[in-house]
Amino acid sequence: MSEHYLQVNTITKQFSGLVAVDAVSFHVDKGEIVSIIGPNGAGKTTVFNMLTGVYQVDTGEIIFEGKPIHNLQPQDIVEAGLSRTFQNIRLFGDMRVIENVLVGTHIKTKYGFFDSLFRTPRFRREEAELTLKAVEILRSIGLDSYIHNYAESMPYGAQRKLEIARAIATDAKILLLDEPAAGMNPQETEELMDFIRSLRDKGYTILLIEHDMRLVMNISDRIYVIDHGKRIAHGLPSEIQGDQRVIEAYLGGAKTNAED
Amino acid sequence: MRKDFIYIVENFLSRYKLIAWAVVCAGMLAVPLFGFSPFIMRMFIMIGIFAILALGLNLLTGYCGQVSLGHAGFFAIGAYTYALMKINLDAPFLLAMVVAMVISAGCGFLLGLPTLRLSGNYLTIVTLGFGEIVRMVIINWRSLTRGPLGIGGIPAPELFGTTFTLTNHGFYYAMLVMLALTGLTCYAIVNSRTGRAFKAIKQDPIAATMMGIRTTRFKVLAFVLSALIAGAAGAFYAPIIGFIDHNTFNFDISVLILTIVIVGGMGTMRGMFLGAIIIIAFPEVARFLMTYRFVVYGLLLIVMMRFRPQGLLGWKSRLPYNIPKAAKKQLEAGA
Amino acid sequence: MVVFIQQFINGLAIGMAYSLIAVGFSLVFGILRLVNFAHGAVYAFGAQFALVIFVGMQISIALAILLAMVAAGLLGVIIDKTALEPLRKKKSMPIANLITTIGISHILVNLMTIYFGSQTRGFPALFSFGMIEVAGVRVDSNQLMLCLVALILMGVLTIVVQKSKIGLAIRATEQNTKAASLMGINVNFVISFVFFLAGASAAIAGGLIASHYRIVFPAMGFDAGLKAFSAAVLGGIGSLPGSIIGGLIVGVSESMAANFLGSAYRDSVAFVILILVLIIRPTGLFGKKAIMKV
Numbered sequence: 001m002s003e004h005y006l007q008v009n010t011i012t013k014q015f016s017g018l019v020a021v022d023a024v025s026f027h028v029d030k031g032e033i034v035s036i037i038g039p040n041g042a043g044k045t046t047v048f049n050m051l052t053g054v055y056q057v058d059t060g061e062i063i064f065e066g067k068p069i070h071n072l073q074p075q076d077i078v079e080a081g082l083s084r085t086f087q088n089i090r091l092f093g094d095m096r097v098i099e100n101v102l103v104g105t106h107i108k109t110k111y112g113f114f115d116s117l118f119r120t121p122r123f124r125r126e127e128a129e130l131t132l133k134a135v136e137i138l139r140s141i142g143l144d145s146y147i148h149n150y151a152e153s154m155p156y157g158a159q160r161k162l163e164i165a166r167a168i169a170t171d172a173k174i175l176l177l178d179e180p181a182a183g184m185n186p187q188e189t190e191e192l193m194d195f196i197r198s199l200r201d202k203g204y205t206i207l208l209i210e211h212d213m214r215l216v217m218n219i220s221d222r223i224y225v226i227d228h229g230k231r232i233a234h235g236l237p238s239e240i241q242g243d244q245r246v247i248e249a250y251l252g253g254a255k256t257n258a259e260d
Numbered sequence: 261m262r263k264d265f266i267y268i269v270e271n272f273l274s275r276y277k278l279i280a281w282a283v284v285c286a287g288m289l290a291v292p293l294f295g296f297s298p299f300i301m302r303m304f305i306m307i308g309i310f311a312i313l314a315l316g317l318n319l320l321t322g323y324c325g326q327v328s329l330g331h332a333g334f335f336a337i338g339a340y341t342y343a344l345m346k347i348n349l350d351a352p353f354l355l356a357m358v359v360a361m362v363i364s365a366g367c368g369f370l371l372g373l374p375t376l377r378l379s380g381n382y383l384t385i386v387t388l389g390f391g392e393i394v395r396m397v398i399i400n401w402r403s404l405t406r407g408p409l410g411i412g413g414i415p416a417p418e419l420f421g422t423t424f425t426l427t428n429h430g431f432y433y434a435m436l437v438m439l440a441l442t443g444l445t446c447y448a449i450v451n452s453r454t455g456r457a458f459k460a461i462k463q464d465p466i467a468a469t470m471m472g473i474r475t476t477r478f479k480v481l482a483f484v485l486s487a488l489i490a491g492a493a494g495a496f497y498a499p500i501i502g503f504i505d506h507n508t509f510n511f512d513i514s515v516l517i518l519t520i521v522i523v524g525g526m527g528t529m530r531g532m533f534l535g536a537i538i539i540i541a542f543p544e545v546a547r548f549l550m551t552y553r554f555v556v557y558g559l560l561l562i563v564m565m566r567f568r569p570q571g572l573l574g575w576k577s578r579l580p581y582n583i584p585k586a587a588k589k590q591l592e593a594g595a
Numbered sequence: 596m597v598v599f600i601q602q603f604i605n606g607l608a609i610g611m612a613y614s615l616i617a618v619g620f621s622l623v624f625g626i627l628r629l630v631n632f633a634h635g636a637v638y639a640f641g642a643q644f645a646l647v648i649f650v651g652m653q654i655s656i657a658l659a660i661l662l663a664m665v666a667a668g669l670l671g672v673i674i675d676k677t678a679l680e681p682l683r684k685k686k687s688m689p690i691a692n693l694i695t696t697i698g699i700s701h702i703l704v705n706l707m708t709i710y711f712g713s714q715t716r717g718f719p720a721l722f723s724f725g726m727i728e729v730a731g732v733r734v735d736s737n738q739l740m741l742c743l744v745a746l747i748l749m750g751v752l753t754i755v756v757q758k759s760k761i762g763l764a765i766r767a768t769e770q771n772t773k774a775a776s777l778m779g780i781n782v783n784f785v786i787s788f789v790f791f792l793a794g795a796s797a798a799i800a801g802g803l804i805a806s807h808y809r810i811v812f813p814a815m816g817f818d819a820g821l822k823a824f825s826a827a828v829l830g831g832i833g834s835l836p837g838s839i840i841g842g843l844i845v846g847v848s849e850s851m852a853a854n855f856l857g858s859a860y861r862d863s864v865a866f867v868i869l870i871l872v873l874i875i876r877p878t879g880l881f882g883k884k885a886i887m888k889v
Contacts, residue, residue, distance in 0.1 A: 054466070074472075078471065086467065090464050090467040091464075092463040095459055099581070103456050103460045103473070104471055106471055106473050107471075111453070113481075116454060117449065119448060124584065127584045128585075128590075131583055132587050132591070135587075148581045166471065321690075377877055378874070381624075381630055382877055386874075389825075389869050393863055396866070407859075519694070522694055551708070551709050558697075558700070559698070561697065562695050562698040562699065565695045566678075566681055569688060
């Protein structure tokens, strides 16, 4: 059954009795853009945290390229090819933009400690290659004018992009984007959509959590909907838009809010 | 980048980099020619030793973000190892030095292991406890360390048949060589994959983990490196002061080293030199304050933390990122 | 066996005093996430001040300790207001706070050395109505009263924190400073109050310990501070019962070590226990575990 690129089978996570994610299953095929949506507190980020090894899964399994990756160390998951961004930006603010990307290349750097100590030819060659690679990534995402800046001094939208650039630098096969459009204006969101599509065209597989429905409906191949930790719907964007349960999950929340 | 005063200075220095370094090196090499009193020469040497200690602690605290309040422990281990190897085994200088570094680094490894589970304040407390435990071991392991009596008459280092002393300026030049080696080592580490990993861990350990950095491994490495450097400094310090006991390496020394790092500017190398000069020279320069000088020292710390917590030289460089030459060439060719 | 029980009791007495110092660490850490390195100096100040006014004003030592309690409490508040509050307003890095408290400690210890003298001075016994002897185990009145006074004070502190209105404010601030402030709690007052409590209980501990050993000296706060801090961490920093248990464990184990391993080991036991506890159970015996947020 695990012919899918990424296969998630009935993963569950509890926090001291509270079931944050309840037997959620989904899959992602190679080259797809898949979105997970749901109201606030539905458990989306918890799913991401289990995928990337921040949390252990209580039950269930996560299979990537035929190998189980659940409950591995986060670093092993990155090496397997899953890399993520964060909902609340977590850049290395005091480091330069290019250094942030170079940190992303960390696991792909082969020279050893003593190479750097004695500045061996191997060290010089690899550092030059990494730098070129980092510049290339920054160019592709439109951040080349910021290369020398410190990450914290960039505008918000650029910071979001840098998070993606950093994730790409790990040579990820699947990019997990946690609300990439949060806080962006419509123009920026538009650019982001194009960029995400271009990533897919370059061979990346993308799994994203997003609130911006326009973005989700426009770029997703498939959508999963989670509410109260449970998967309540799954389908093509057009199917999800008309799904009664989804509308209830969102509007139901809105209704209670209105009554408050 | 802002084009302010710091930019002008940095730009000037980077343009005349070679000349600037030549002036600094020549100046430092020429110091003994000015005929300073042994007292002043000794102070220069102390500044050098504490700059070495600060460079080492800076790797751990300034770059990797792990605050150590037990660095005097490594300093002590280096000093005692050197003294005992010299006195009991009559070991040659370099051997005693290397063994001191290895033992100190081994202890650094052990102290680094708790980083697997601890961080922040809790880790700082463990380092503090470590520093105190080293002192307790020195007091209690009498058969080895002579306990509270201390060790006196520590033989001076020798190399190629020459014995280093204060008067033949052997101590001074040995200090310069050690300082240069430490500086180059730290520079090489900071400007590499390891240094980037350290900085990433300091700023956001979780994000660093999610970039595939084995944070525990690098934190332990930072502990080992800075312990190794402190051990070397200790081995060099022991013969210069000639007598060591458990009080030579107390909590105040740990605080002193950390203070140098902070006053100079955490996460910069330039700051370590200025920090060492200010903090080590302060008690001598401030003699006119008499008994009040340590009160003033405390006040300085507080004022510093309030108004310039990043340290005196703790600015972020205004110069462009230093792209490797080979890459630069290709980028220019491409553009 | 008699020796064992005797050492146990000696340890309990001194341990109770440690827990009084530990409470100060614990309360301040609970609210500010700050290891207050000046706390040991405040403790030493309490003991020194009591002695100075005892000698200078010719009052009873008990009254002198009460006055010292107020003075040390105020000292704590002044430290916070002048040095720490400005840092909070600037949202400084944790290390800036840490270094600031070390700086304060430097200032206090050196000022005490200047004004009270660096030498060790005798301290009067607080209570002296002989000793009780049961089956060869002797408990002198000072030890007994030390335990009793410390126990009563810990009881009072627990009631203040658990039952009173200000206690509720303290606990709310510990949980979430921002939310507490939005709910109308005067967070700055709460913090000042906590510093007062910490200083006052440290001064009492200072008086009790000084009258137990019959000596005071300016640097006395260093070792006691570190041990009390170990006790606070051991019990689970931020927890009052934790401070008591931690203090007792440190007190008893150092008294055992001094007797059975040799007096030189007295001071190292606390650290060994501390490090072991931190590695095995970083949150201490009574601490709560936090969930990592991403």
